Each structure stands twice: as C-alpha cells, then as structure tokens.
Amino acid sequence: MAQAGLSHMNPEAINGFMDFMRNEKENPPKTADLFKVPADLPQGWQIFFDKVAAHYARQCAGNRHALISLEKRSWLLEDEKLTEFEMFMSAVGMKEKVTFREGDAARALLFYTSAISTFPTPDVMNNAAACALRENKFQLAEDFASEALDMELFTNLKNKAKAYFRRSQARMHLGNFEEALQDINIAADIHPDVSISSTRNEIETLIETVKTPSQRKTYLAGQKSPPKKLPFMEALQGIQDLGVQCVRVPDFVDFTQVQPPPF
Known part of the structure; x- marks a missing residue:
C-alpha cells in the first residue's frame, strides 16, 4: 500500500522533500537564526x-530534538507575525493563569512546560521543578532546576535558594548524595531556612548509611515512582480550559522604557 501511494506522488516533490531533509541533517539551522535577539535594546533588556x-544555545548543543522544537517555535513567530516581546508576554500570561494546588501537580507541570516552550524564564522553570518533585519525576526536576540556575537571571536570593533546594532534593532522590549536599549547602548560605536544614540533615544521614552499590540500589528501588501519565484528552482539555492565547502588543507600547522583570 505504501509503495502504491508513493508511486502516485510527484517525483519532483519527493526529490525536493529528500533534499530538504538531507540539508536539514547536514546543515542544521543555528540557534542564533532561530531565536533572534531584538535590535537596539537598552542594557537591561x-x-x-x-x-x-x-540558554537556547546550551539546550540545542548536540540535542536534535531541542533544535527541532526551537525551529518550530520560529515558524510560529513567522506565521503569526509575533515578536519575542509578545512571546515573552504570552508566557507570563500562561504562568499567571496556573493555580498550583495539592493534587494538581500534573496539570500545573503541563502548563508550566507550555510556558517554557513559549519563552523560557527561570521563575517558571523553578515552579516546574517543584511540580516535577511532587510527581516523583526526579530527573526532570533536576533538569528544570539546573536550567533555571544556568540562565543566571535570578535577582531574588530566596528564589535562587529555592532552585538549589529543589535540585538538591531531586539529586538526593536520584542517589547523587554528594551533589545534593553541595546544592543544599549553597541554598543554606543564600537563604537559611528550617526546611533546608532538615533536608541537609537527611542527606548527611544518607551519605553515612548508603555507601555500597548494593545499598544504593536498595535505596533507589525504594523511591516513589511517578504516577500514571496524564491521559491525552485530559491534557488537551486542560490546555483548552486554560485559554492560552498569544498576547498581541500594540505598536505604541515601548518595552525599552521599562526594565525586565526581576526573577
């Protein structure tokens, strides 16, 4: 059936598509061409x-999937004639519509991930890390917290400490105790807190008691598993209920007259 279908296709169209795919593989687009920094910005912006x-350059380095996602994002901007400022405002709108309640971590994580794919900011990544921890998705939590810190955009010390704290928790559950201890110590230095001290004590106890590969294997086997995946239709309905839309910014609005928001 597949061969019969191909036989009726225009040979020029097939060759054109194959040439396009070959060029995409041999000459992948550069992140600088897919995420274009607006021109004539004041220093803060x-x-x-x-x-x-x-952030995009780090994310796409050697990661074909991330590069394809960024390329699709650039097509959206081109097709809808959106600016990066409008993408930023759209992501802010998505974040503000999310209500993170007990038991809603899966839906909240879905919304935060959508906001990050629209325009990444460390505060949303920090929230996504918290949701991932609630869902026992420890590797995902570590990744989100690391990306939030790597952006180097935190100005609020409490929020920065939260990112280190959440990454420490994720690394502890993943059995990476030494790295977890490093993170929790940084969090404690930045913003001392009772929960931080409690987690540090827990990590120090694990370092003393979980020493052999066998003990580590037993420890990892005892970690909670992620819940079942959110059904597709439920996830789709959740996004529709959120009412996510791209924000249009009128031409008379001048972002350059204000500073970027603090994180």
Whole structure:
C-alpha cells in the first residue's frame, strides 16, 4: 500500500522533500537564526535576551530534538507575525493563569512546560521543578532546576535558594548524595531556612548509611515512582480550559522604557 501511494506522488516533490531533509541533517539551522535577539535594546533588556539566547544555545548543543522544537517555535513567530516581546508576554500570561494546588501537580507541570516552550524564564522553570518533585519525576526536576540556575537571571536570593533546594532534593532522590549536599549547602548560605536544614540533615544521614552499590540500589528501588501519565484528552482539555492565547502588543507600547522583570 505504501509503495502504491508513493508511486502516485510527484517525483519532483519527493526529490525536493529528500533534499530538504538531507540539508536539514547536514546543515542544521543555528540557534542564533532561530531565536533572534531584538535590535537596539537598552542594557537591561540586552542582558536579558542575551542570556535567553545562551540558554537556547546550551539546550540545542548536540540535542536534535531541542533544535527541532526551537525551529518550530520560529515558524510560529513567522506565521503569526509575533515578536519575542509578545512571546515573552504570552508566557507570563500562561504562568499567571496556573493555580498550583495539592493534587494538581500534573496539570500545573503541563502548563508550566507550555510556558517554557513559549519563552523560557527561570521563575517558571523553578515552579516546574517543584511540580516535577511532587510527581516523583526526579530527573526532570533536576533538569528544570539546573536550567533555571544556568540562565543566571535570578535577582531574588530566596528564589535562587529555592532552585538549589529543589535540585538538591531531586539529586538526593536520584542517589547523587554528594551533589545534593553541595546544592543544599549553597541554598543554606543564600537563604537559611528550617526546611533546608532538615533536608541537609537527611542527606548527611544518607551519605553515612548508603555507601555500597548494593545499598544504593536498595535505596533507589525504594523511591516513589511517578504516577500514571496524564491521559491525552485530559491534557488537551486542560490546555483548552486554560485559554492560552498569544498576547498581541500594540505598536505604541515601548518595552525599552521599562526594565525586565526581576526573577
């Protein structure tokens, strides 16, 4: 059946598609061409957008899936004639609509992930890390917390401490106790807190008691598993209920007259 279908296709169309795919593989697009920093920015916004661009460059380095996702994002901007400022405002709108309640971690994680794919900011990544921890998705929590810290956009010390704290928790559950201890010590230095001290004591106890590969294997086997995946239709309905739309910014609005938001 497949061969019969191909036989009726235009040979030029097939060759054109194959050439396109070959070129995509041999000459993948550059992140700088897919995420374009707006021109003529004041210093505050220039630093902000440069760090977002650096985030995409790190994310896409050797990661074909991430590069394809960024390319699709660039198509959206082109097709809908959106600016990066509008993508940023759209992501802010998504974040503000999320209500993170007990038992809603899966839906909240879905919404935060959508906001990050629209425009990445460390505060949303921090929230996503918290949701991932609630869902026992420890590797995902570590990744989100690491990305939030790597953006180097935190100005609020409490929020920065939360990112280190959440990454420490994730690494502890993954059995990476030494790295977890490093993170929790940094969190304690930045913003001392009772929960931070409690987690540090827990990590130090694990370092003393879980020493052999066999003990580590037993420890990892005892960690909680992630819940069942959110059904597709439920996830789709959740996004529809959220009412996510791209924000249109009128031409008379001048972002350059204000500073980027603190994180």
